[in-house]
Amino acid sequence: MSMKFSVYVGPVLVCSPGNRIEMSDELADRLDELRGEEGAGDSAVYLGPNVDVPGITRQLRFDEYSDAPVITDILAAVEMRAFKDCFVAEIAQLKREFRSVEVGWGIVCSFR
Numbered sequence: 001m002s003m004k005f006s007v008y009v010g011p012v013l014v015c016s017p018g019n020r021i022e023m024s025d026e027l028a029d030r031l032d033e034l035r036g037e038e039g040a041g042d043s044a045v046y047l048g049p050n051v052d053v054p055g056i057t058r059q060l061r062f063d064e065y066s067d068a069p070v071i072t073d074i075l076a077a078v079e080m081r082a083f084k085d086c087f088v089a090e091i092a093q094l095k096r097e098f099r100s101v102e103v104g105w106g107i108v109c110s111f112r
Helices: 025-030 037-041 073-086 088-097
Strands: 005-016 031-033 045-049 061-063 100-111
Touching: 005 073, 005 088, 025 031, 025 088, 073 088, 073 100, 088 100
Parallel strands: none
Antiparallel strands: 005 045, 005 061, 005 100, 031 045
């Protein structure tokens, strides 16, 4: 079986403690768990956008053939605000299921 390597670079929702949740169809249509089974050792759940986020115009997902983006602290702050504004209802729903739901910014690698 061939594994596909991908890297997500951008704003994320970090939910903890992270019991794997069965996401509703509505939530899964808008947010994607960024790591597959390789994330089992980390108790947090990392969610990224499954839809276009108004205010974020650059590519967020990359494969081994993609050029790396150049990100400034100002761009990261703008993207985190746009992400938070886009997912207000989803963040409220996740806060009922997790003790902590934080909007962060980072790099998440995945093999699927």
